[in-house]
Amino acid sequence: MSLIVFGDSSSGNCLKVKWILDLLELDYEWSEIDVRTGATRRPDFLSLNPSGQVPAVRLEDGRTLAQSNAILVYFGENTPYTPADAYERARMFEWLFWEQYSHEPYIAVRRFLLAYRKKAPEDLSPQLLERGNGALARMEQGLEGRDWLAGDSLSLADISLVAYTRMAGEGGFELADYPRVSAWVERVEARLGLDATTRALAPA
Amino acid sequence: MSLIVFGDSSSGNCLKVKWILDLLELDYEWSEIDVRTGATRRPDFLSLNPSGQVPAVRLEDGRTLAQSNAILVYFGENTPYTPADAYERARMFEWLFWEQYSHEPYIAVRRFLLAYRKKAPEDLSPQLLERGNGALARMEQGLEGRDWLAGDSLSLADISLVAYTRMAGEGGFELADYPRVSAWVERVEARLGLDATTRALAPA
Numbered sequence: 033m034s035l036i037v038f039g040d041s042s043s044g045n046c047l048k049v050k051w052i053l054d055l056l057e058l059d060y061e062w063s064e065i066d067v068r069t070g071a072t073r074r075p076d077f078l079s080l081n082p083s084g085q086v087p088a089v090r091l092e093d094g095r096t097l098a099q100s101n102a103i104l105v106y107f108g109e110n111t112p113y114t115p116a117d118a119y120e121r122a123r124m125f126e127w128l129f130w131e132q133y134s135h136e137p138y139i140a141v142r143r144f145l146l147a148y149r150k151k152a153p154e155d156l157s158p159q160l161l162e163r164g165n166g167a168l169a170r171m172e173q174g175l176e177g178r179d180w181l182a183g184d185s186l187s188l189a190d191i192s193l194v195a196y197t198r199m200a201g202e203g204g205f206e207l208a209d210y211p212r213v214s215a216w217v218e219r220v221e222a223r224l225g226l227d228a229t230t231r232a233l234a235p236a
Numbered sequence: 237m238s239l240i241v242f243g244d245s246s247s248g249n250c251l252k253v254k255w256i257l258d259l260l261e262l263d264y265e266w267s268e269i270d271v272r273t274g275a276t277r278r279p280d281f282l283s284l285n286p287s288g289q290v291p292a293v294r295l296e297d298g299r300t301l302a303q304s305n306a307i308l309v310y311f312g313e314n315t316p317y318t319p320a321d322a323y324e325r326a327r328m329f330e331w332l333f334w335e336q337y338s339h340e341p342y343i344a345v346r347r348f349l350l351a352y353r354k355k356a357p358e359d360l361s362p363q364l365l366e367r368g369n370g371a372l373a374r375m376e377q378g379l380e381g382r383d384w385l386a387g388d389s390l391s392l393a394d395i396s397l398v399a400y401t402r403m404a405g406e407g408g409f410e411l412a413d414y415p416r417v418s419a420w421v422e423r424v425e426a427r428l429g430l431d432a433t434t435r436a437l438a439p440a
Contacts, residue, residue: 082378083334098330098334099330099333100333102326102332102333103326105326105329106322106326106329109325119301119310122301122310125303125309125310126306129303130287130302132336133341137337137341173286174286
């Protein structure tokens, strides 16, 4: 059985999985799941991931795994994308957990509401903009004097954080206000073989 | 310099750090930080953790680390509290990331609003109760046929998830409705040397 990724290709969380597998040159099938159709709430999907969230993967042996950052760690531990130094590895995990708690709920959610739900900015909670900008400011500070978030080369922290940071413009955030973050986005994109035209994935 | 934990002892996130250090019999100082006084927003604290969140630790060499689950991983990797099997370890990470995204924002937040901010239940978003119960139901399912969330003994996933699950009553959740979760809470508490009288930490 091949490795299968169940993902929505407009979701940054799902793209993280594609990127690590591509970097590692692993073979996989991509099974497209459109979250907007409710597909993740149907019994066949819930048997893959009882939490009803993409991405999920089915490994070659049939076992399943969910949570984008946990999947990154599964494939990326003991590779050049996880720092060998214990402290730098801990920093990588600090960013990975911070991403799910303090970045994704504002930046990814505001993008989803504006670009997919077609909400007007004035109908959104001001907290989304404020906390999303707070997250970008925290990254700007974290990148002071360094090219990568943890260690001295691309790590899982960069792969995870770039997913929604590079699309922040779709969420109404001004990346140009954060010069170190902007330069880092281009640096990570270059390593992942992405270009800026793919930052906006929303249908026109 | 000794290891110092900066934490608020009414915060489950901070207690996670205490528990792993006690399990590993490591020496540390506990520096109490009352989040309700705004202490985490002051410059001296921000120099420890620019994100302004507890817990944070200062290691013996003066370097700092934040994010409760990242601190758990730093101290708990390569110990009996992290499964040696790669798949079970991935499951542990799945639960750790899920905790920060799908559990803490509902169960811990509702507890904080009711027990500390003294809000009335009717003034809270119904989503907090609904999603918190969804998280408990997900754990109930995850514990079917097993004593521990990942692997076959206590892991960082149990230590992390028990922190706010055991206090869910303070957030208005009925743990008795989730019998496997209730039994698991007692099992984890026994391993951590805690008893049920410490589940409610809010001042009377």
